[in-house]
Amino acid sequence: MAKNLADAARKFLLLGQCVPTVKQNAAKIRVKRLELDENLLMYFRNDEFYYCHDPEKLCKTGDIVLIQALPQKLTKLITHEVKEVVYPMGDITDPITGKKVAKERYREDIEKEAQLYGKKDSAFDYTKAPPRGWQDGKKDFTSKPTYTKYHVFDENDPYAI
Template sequence: MRVFKQIPGLALLRKRPQNQIPFSLAVGQVIKSSDATTREVKVIKMELDDYLKMYFNKSFVFETVDKNSSSKKGDIVLVRKLDKPLTQKKFFSIEKVLFQIDNIIDPITGKKISHDQDEIKKHLEQLSQLYN
């Protein structure tokens, strides 16, 4: 066994243990809602590559608990580590929905943006009349 520990580069092949959590608070995107209160959230973290001395994106996918059932697929959420995990897979809970995917508000007018094509054409005509 000692011989294998001395092989250079063997530490790179070892995987991180599954129960080791790399952060306690993170921002992620809901990629799947499998249950009424269970969401899968993808979190991207920058990790340093010691050999290249550069940071690269590393993504983590976690099952989280959404007690209020307020998030949907595509939403950007704030996740916090639970004090006591509910199951072996659920270590995080969704604390707050930061951006809803279907509730886009125009920062200039403060109105909700509609995805209706007729309203978009009408809005473009109004803008063209203003600038002509």
């Protein structure tokens, strides 16, 4: 029964978070699931990773995306495709109200409070902020392939961890 439910769930849309990968034209997506431990009768988190076909590079590391199973596997690893980016990283939206959030408060509430008490010049203005990715290649290296450096070589690779 549980095996049939797991197979059926893979055919539908899944919601997951994009994590770093070195694969070309593919994104690695972490889907969080809860598994029931029948001895303790408690649910524990179990992460599943899917490689998804993403030739347009829609998602970046940290984005919440919607994925769907492909009718046929592209490769041995790539079994799903990225349908859309639901929530880009850094631009947090409350899923119930659809309002933008900064920390624990709505952005519009922060703006109303700033108008009531007088706006400070040092306050951050979200309307004038550039979109995510404008520092790509300068200070933002999330689009570059990363790997763990185990040996020290003469050449210094800036993308190694």
